[in-house]
Amino acid sequence: MAYVRKADKEILVVGNYKNEPDRIVMEAPYTAVLLNNYAEDPEDKIEIRLKPYQLLIMEI
Secondary structure, three states, X not given: OEEEEEOOOEEXXXXXXXXXXXXXXXXXXXXXXXXXXXXXOOOOOOEEEEOXXXXXXXXX
C-alpha cells in the first residue's frame, strides 16, 4: 500500500503488509526517510526493497 500526501512537503507513505519481501520502483529518488520501522534505510533511492511488514515514510 502506498499514498502521497501533499502540503508544504510531499510525503510518500509505503507499507508492506506481507510476510515476504516486496519492492517498489520510484519515478524519482526520495529526498529523505522520515520514519522506518527497521534500523537501516533502503540502499537504493529508486528501487526500494521492502522487508516483511516494513513501513517507510519518505519526503519526495
